[in-house]
Amino acid sequence: MTEFPDWLAFGQPEEGVRDLDAAFGRLLWRRSSQAGELALRLAILCSARLAHGHPCLDLAALCAPGEDAPAAGAAADDRSGPPPWAAGGLDDCLAALQAADFVGGGDGPQPLVLHGHRLYLARYWRAGRRIREDIARRLAWAPEPAPEPARIREWLDAVFTGPAAETPDWQKIACATALLHGFSIVTGGPGTGKTTTVVRLLAVLQGLAGAPGLRIRLAAPTGKAAARLSESIAGALEHLRGGAGGALGGALARVPSEVVTLHRLLGSRPDTRRLKFHAGNPLDLDVLVVDEASMMDIEMMDAVLAALPAHARLVLLGDKDQLASVEAGAVLGELCARAEEGHYTPAQCRRLLACCGEAVPEIRQDAAGTALDQAVVMLRHSHRFQADSGIGRFAAAVNRGDAPAVAALLRDPPPGLSLVRAGPHAASEDAWLRDSGILSDTGCPALFRVLRAGPPEPHAPQPVWDRWAREVLSQQGRFQVLCALRDGPWGARGLNRRIESHLRAEGWIPASAGAWYPGRPVLVLRNQPALGLANGDIGVALPVPDPGQDGPAVIRVAFAGATRGAVRWVSPARLPDIETVYALTVHKSQGSEFDRVALVLPDRDVLLLTRELLYTGATRARHALALVLPGTDELLRRAVVRRTARAGGIWNP
Numbered sequence: 001m002t003e004f005p006d007w008l009a010f011g012q013p014e015e016g017v018r019d020l021d022a023a024f025g026r027l028l029w030r031r032s033s034q035a036g037e038l039a040l041r042l043a044i045l046c047s048a049r050l051a052h053g054h055p056c057l058d059l060a061a062l063c064a065p066g067e068d069a070p071a072a073g074a075a076a077d078d079r080s081g082p083p084p085w086a087a088g089g090l091d092d093c094l095a096a097l098q099a100a101d102f103v104g105g106g107d108g109p110q111p112l113v114l115h116g117h118r119l120y121l122a123r124y125w126r127a128g129r130r131i132r133e134d135i136a137r138r139l140a141w142a143p144e145p146a147p148e149p150a151r152i153r154e155w156l157d158a159v160f161t162g163p164a165a166e167t168p169d170w171q172k173i174a175c176a177t178a179l180l181h182g183f184s185i186v187t188g189g190p191g192t193g194k195t196t197t198v199v200r201l202l203a204v205l206q207g208l209a210g211a212p213g214l215r216i217r218l219a220a221p222t223g224k225a226a227a228r229l230s231e232s233i234a235g236a237l238e239h240l241r242g243g244a245g246g247a248l249g250g251a252l253a254r255v256p257s258e259v260v261t262l263h264r265l266l267g268s269r270p271d272t273r274r275l276k277f278h279a280g281n282p283l284d285l286d287v288l289v290v291d292e293a294s295m296m297d298i299e300m301m302d303a304v305l306a307a308l309p310a311h312a313r314l315v316l317l318g319d320k321d322q323l324a325s326v327e328a329g330a331v332l333g334e335l336c337a338r339a340e341e342g343h344y345t346p347a348q349c350r351r352l353l354a355c356c357g358e359a360v361p362e363i364r365q366d367a368a369g370t371a372l373d374q375a376v377v378m379l380r381h382s383h384r385f386q387a388d389s390g391i392g393r394f395a396a397a398v399n400r401g402d403a404p405a406v407a408a409l410l411r412d413p414p415p416g417l418s419l420v421r422a423g424p425h426a427a428s429e430d431a432w433l434r435d436s437g438i439l440s441d442t443g444c445p446a447l448f449r450v451l452r453a454g455p456p457e458p459h460a461p462q463p464v465w466d467r468w469a470r471e472v473l474s475q476q477g478r479f480q481v482l483c484a485l486r487d488g489p490w491g492a493r494g495l496n497r498r499i500e501s502h503l504r505a506e507g508w509i510p511a512s513a514g515a516w517y518p519g520r521p522v523l524v525l526r527n528q529p530a531l532g533l534a535n536g537d538i539g540v541a542l543p544v545p546d547p548g549q550d551g552p553a554v555i556r557v558a559f560a561g562a563t564r565g566a567v568r569w570v571s572p573a574r575l576p577d578i579e580t581v582y583a584l585t586v587h588k589s590q591g592s593e594f595d596r597v598a599l600v601l602p603d604r605d606v607l608l609l610t611r612e613l614l615y616t617g618a619t620r621a622r623h624a625l626a627l628v629l630p631g632t633d634e635l636l637r638r639a640v641v642r643r644t645a646r647a648g649g650i651w652n653p
């Protein structure tokens, strides 16, 4: 039997390391003839960092002295500065890895790759390299034959009819950019018009292509995001079709509004990681638009690029400032790292002026701009939030990391924003639950009110039951409690228990009801293609008549169906992987929006609580945001200034 060194023999060698990572370390030890402790520890840490979304271990950051925020790739999430075993510094780490036979340069069989001062698991290194190479190829692609700038301008003028909200009109520039490149990104905060822009872009693409038109597919990482994009595309199309006739009407008729999840697009199959569509069997399309691309992890980006035919255009939409995917790799964030400043070359500015009549301001120009810079456009004006909107101002201040501005806003909150003290700072638990809207008329009880108001007659036809379920589901989408953590009293689980017990005490949930009571909102935790359900879908338990029986009602869980207005009814027995969802983590809420949000922070400082998390949580709210603070103001300040540290290393390894 292999004799492991003591530190590696049992369990996890240190905090922040999972059993899986330690097992990986033991495997390397067994297979390696001369595995040194330092190299092994770094390999284990590299594997552990994946659980925190880092596609690599940044050794320079690991060895740097600690600050308030954790160094990207720091050993444990609640500690900063190098771990004691790496006290020898960066040079020692690099030397140990260079000497290890399980570390290579990316082309050999070694399970780890050292590139510069970054250590990667080979699988992620290779995925990153494929992504870089594929995007570089697509950036070098130009449409053949190149459309005349005058024709592009004609079509853009036909779809951009109203007055521009800003100068230059970045939406128009984004359209022209996507027309000129095989790969492009439109990034922007909530309500900046990403969807509006893409609908116009697709109409112009169809107009320029003429009949029979291009094969366009729309996709999003989650079912929720897909359903939301589908709705807004349908709305934007309706709006544009209003006054359109002739050629524009024809082009608009060829713009689809159906949006599928990326898993479905790629033909993901249960029980296997293999996808139906890949480089050997590419997707049958000319244009692919992916919304909420900030949620795409490195493996998903790799799979999408691989399955995309060489001639197809890829347009990514997303908010670069949102939390990245929970899985490894903040791909969109890395690709948009220079979006704020622009970096458009004079040649690109001339092309844009000719194609859309918009002049890029000098401050956004840069003769040394890269090919990627030319393909990324940031929309800057929010059409959703007025300049004085509480949510908009709060989100902007958080995004800037401007803690004094956040504090000032919360001292005297503008309309739409409120601060609610909870925990030891609140008069009572009832008080903060009510003040934050959670137990108010428009909060969680509203779901039960809609449910009670509407059950159809037992023998009513199915469409009537579906309509009732849709009303309940829409109400479910109007209010949501969001929180940073999953566990603990201020995490999703603790809050769900507390809210549920208050709802029971108030009689909304019958005292005698078991786990499956009418009105229970549930979150699906795993993709279940056989049921048409995806991880992150939210349904509501409803009482329906037992088919063929006159006895008491049975519970079925209603989910929004794939097509507009459709409802999917599922028996609770088929839903083992769900949890109650009065409260949802901000991570899981990505891709969703709600009219009103109560954003509950934890009562202690955790490194997960960052600017990106606050920004993402706050921007899930359309009309009202209540920030619930069980901790101190200092805790909020620290959250605003702390950035999510990601080791990066995909676009610029």
Ligand SMILES: Nc1ncnc2c1ncn2[C@@H]1O[C@H](COP(=O)(O)OP(=O)(O)OP(=O)(O)O)[C@@H](O)[C@H]1O
Residues within 6 Å of the ligand: 162, 164, 165, 171, 188, 189, 190, 191, 192, 193, 194, 195, 196, 197, 232, 383, 384
């Ligand atoms: N140029 C414009 N002029 C007037 N209204 C606009 C313009 N662009 C967008 N809007 C309006 O602003 C709202 C938000 O637009 P849209 O849904 O396209 O933004 P988004 O960036 O996709 O938002 P989300 O945050 O939902 O992803 C919509 O009501 C839309 O009609």
